[in-house]
Amino acid sequence: MKENRRFKIFEIFKITKKDAFSFKHEKKKIMSKKNSKSKFHIVFYAIVITLVLLIPFSMSHSTESSENKKKKEEKEEVVHHGENSNCFKCHGKHKYTMLSSDSSQSITRLMPSEYFIDTVAYYKGTHKSFKCSDCHSEEYATTPHNGDLRFEPIPSCIDCHGGDPEYEKYRFEQIEEQVQKSVHIKGCSDQFSCWRCHDAHSYKSTARENLNIKELIAYDNGMCLKCHASSVDYMLFSENETPNLIKKHDWLPNQANHFKNVRCIECHTPIVDSMLVGHNIMPKEKAVKGCVECHSSDSRLMHTLYKFQAKERRNEQGFFNGAILSGDSYVIGANRNYFLNVASIAIFALVVIGILIHGILRIILKKKNNVN
Amino acid sequence: MSTKLYLYPGWLRIWHFINAILCLALIITGLNMQYSDPNTAFISFATAVKVHNISGTIFVFNYVLFFIGNIVTVNGKFYWREWKGFFQQMMAQAKYYLFGTFKGEHTPFPVNENRKFNPLQKIAYVAIMYFFLPLVLLSGVAMMYPEIIIPELSGMSGMWLTNLAHIISGFIISIFLLVHLYFCTFGTTATSNFKSMVTGYHE
Ligand code: HEM
Numbered sequence: 248m249k250e251n252r253r254f255k256i257f258e259i260f261k262i263t264k265k266d267a268f269s270f271k272h273e274k275k276k277i278m279s280k281k282n283s284k285s286k287f288h289i290v291f292y293a294i295v296i297t298l299v300l301l302i303p304f305s306m307s308h309s310t311e312s313s314e315n316k317k318k319k320e321e322k323e324e325v326v327h328h329g330e331n332s333n334c335f336k337c338h339g340k341h342k343y344t345m346l347s348s349d350s351s352q353s354i355t356r357l358m359p360s361e362y363f364i365d366t367v368a369y370y371k372g373t374h375k376s377f378k379c380s381d382c383h384s385e386e387y388a389t390t391p392h393n394g395d396l397r398f399e400p401i402p403s404c405i406d407c408h409g410g411d412p413e414y415e416k417y418r419f420e421q422i423e424e425q426v427q428k429s430v431h432i433k434g435c436s437d438q439f440s441c442w443r444c445h446d447a448h449s450y451k452s453t454a455r456e457n458l459n460i461k462e463l464i465a466y467d468n469g470m471c472l473k474c475h476a477s478s479v480d481y482m483l484f485s486e487n488e489t490p491n492l493i494k495k496h497d498w499l500p501n502q503a504n505h506f507k508n509v510r511c512i513e514c515h516t517p518i519v520d521s522m523l524v525g526h527n528i529m530p531k532e533k534a535v536k537g538c539v540e541c542h543s544s545d546s547r548l549m550h551t552l553y554k555f556q557a558k559e560r561r562n563e564q565g566f567f568n569g570a571i572l573s574g575d576s577y578v579i580g581a582n583r584n585y586f587l588n589v590a591s592i593a594i595f596a597l598v599v600i601g602i603l604i605h606g607i608l609r610i611i612l613k614k615k616n617n618v619n
Numbered sequence: 620m621s622t623k624l625y626l627y628p629g630w631l632r633i634w635h636f637i638n639a640i641l642c643l644a645l646i647i648t649g650l651n652m653q654y655s656d657p658n659t660a661f662i663s664f665a666t667a668v669k670v671h672n673i674s675g676t677i678f679v680f681n682y683v684l685f686f687i688g689n690i691v692t693v694n695g696k697f698y699w700r701e702w703k704g705f706f707q708q709m710m711a712q713a714k715y716y717l718f719g720t721f722k723g724e725h726t727p728f729p730v731n732e733n734r735k736f737n738p739l740q741k742i743a744y745v746a747i748m749y750f751f752l753p754l755v756l757l758s759g760v761a762m763m764y765p766e767i768i769i770p771e772l773s774g775m776s777g778m779w780l781t782n783l784a785h786i787i788s789g790f791i792i793s794i795f796l797l798v799h800l801y802f803c804t805f806g807t808t809a810t811s812n813f814k815s816m817v818t819g820y821h822e
Contacts, residue, residue: 500668500672501765503766504765537664537665538655538663538664538665538668539655539663539664542652542655542664543655579652579653579655579782587786591790594790594794595793595794595797598794598797598798599797602797602798602801605716605801606801606804608721609720609721612721612722612723613723
């Protein structure tokens with residue numbers, strides 16, 4: 248694509264070159280070699296100048312991902328619990344086979360998606376060292392499971408992590424407080440729990456461990472879309488039809504680009520400085536619906552999507568909001584380059600001053616010449 | 620120079636008029652977006668985006684008018700003719716602007732039916748019209764249809780590079796506009812060039 252576009256620019260040059268030749272003919276002068284050279288010089292210099300302007304920016308763009316990959320790989324030694332494999336025999340596959348009580352017959356059924364565990368994701372997740380029975384009743388060891396077991400209380404995040412100094416930086420207490428205030432709890436309290444968004448069986452602290460912003464965005468938006476883009480899952484909480492997200496957001500210019508480059512929560516949760524990710528999902532009327540909240544030097548994105556990176560790498564590179572640049576996206580008004588700003592203001596000022604001085608001299612000296 | 624030369628045909632004047640208005644609108648809204656600030660916004664961001672997009676779209680068509688006009692009419696020759704000994708000519712013109720004009724000298728390259736532009740004017744017009752305007756337009760159109768931008772080019776975001784090309788060329792065009800306005804006062808009288816652009820006749 249890019250090649251093509253570049254090609255187009257050159258095509259324009261080609262046409263105009265031809266054009267120039269034909270006019271030369273008209274004048275019946277043969278173009279000397281020197282002539283064509285000087286014209287190429289002009290084009291050449293124009294390109295060189297632009298490239299020179301580009302170089303400082305290209306150099307400052309960092310390559311960080313390899314380090315993170317190494318870190319990630321180190322962490323990935325997996326402990327498989329023998330006991331879990333009993334459960335995963337059925338719950339780790341999309342189908343399961345059951346024997347009749349006298350073992351004379353067997354039937355095979357689909358495993359409901361709600362009860363299916365992706366074992367690969369499980370052993371990559373934060374809770375990979377857990378046994379199933381750490382959270383679920385030991386009684387599940389017998390099959391078919393006793394139906395009443397469904398009513399067993401399942402611990403939520405705060406039950407294990409609350410008040411634990413080791414997990415302080417995650418602010419579980421604050422998260423719990425915010426979730427209680429959010430529309431999810433207010434709108435569908437009895438059905439809602441942490442696990443509706445964060446699957447305990449595959450959960451990973453993506454915002455802290457994965458510095459690839461694109462993956463983080465896809466992962467986080469996936470949580471919302473699981474219900475908000477599905478009429479089936481949405482039904483669990485509401486009698487209403489699933490709102491059409493594309494239509495609801497049609498006021499956003501370049502909608503697809505926005506959806507790929509920011510998360511739902513950027514606009515739908517208030518910023519809390521002490522937390523990495525706000526958990527108070529607001530009613531839609533309170534969502535941010537402006538441009539400059541993100542498109543400005545004090546971009547909201549620095550306090551949400553890029554918060555983690557912003558803290559880690561504060562304005563290196565001479566960029567305002569340098570962290571945003573590492574995410575492969577360009578946020579008009581938020582991505583400003585300090586040097587480019589200063590240089591452009593300086594050039595602008597010099598030009599204005601130059602014109603003023605020249606103009607004033609012209610007026611004064613003209614009068615003098617006239618007098619003489 | 621009492622004889623009147625018809626140097627600015629109607630299509631050129633229309634093109635130039637639209638071009639100038641849109642250019643101003645684009646610069647103002649463009650600056651407003653680049654330096655957007657919720658507290659001191661001159662125009663709201665959303666309005667700026669809308670005006671910028673609409674003006675930019677018309678600007679593209681208007682540029683096509685200029686481009687074709689310069690191919691099919693004789694106006695193109697003023698841009699692409701007489702590049703022989705161009706460097707010396709440019710120096711002579713620069714010398715005139717730096718010294719000669721203050722001493723009341725006459726311009727070394729007076730306008731005639733074969734030469735509408737002096738060498739410095741010519742190089743500026745060619746660079747702007749055939750390099751920076753296409754660059755700003757192509758990058759602008761690309762950002763309106765971001766799907767066509769390649770996502771990555773040697774480790775850099777394609778979007779980011781496209782934008783950079785857009786702001787840098789936009790900035791250069793803004794500077795050109797300032798200088799252009801000033802040098803347009805170098806007519807027979809300070810206002811005669813502006814009149815020419817309205818009437819079509821060089822005086
Ligand atoms: C308020 C804005 C502007 C004013 C008052 C203005 C004024 C003028 C005047 C008086 C002329 C005739 C003198 C000459 O031929 O050099 C002229 C020509 C020209 N201007 Fe402008 N201009 C403006 C904006 C622009 C802009 C934004 C561009 C391009 C980006 C531009 C490009 C040109 C070109 C290429 C010519 C030569 C046209 C030809 O004769 O082929 N002008 N302008």
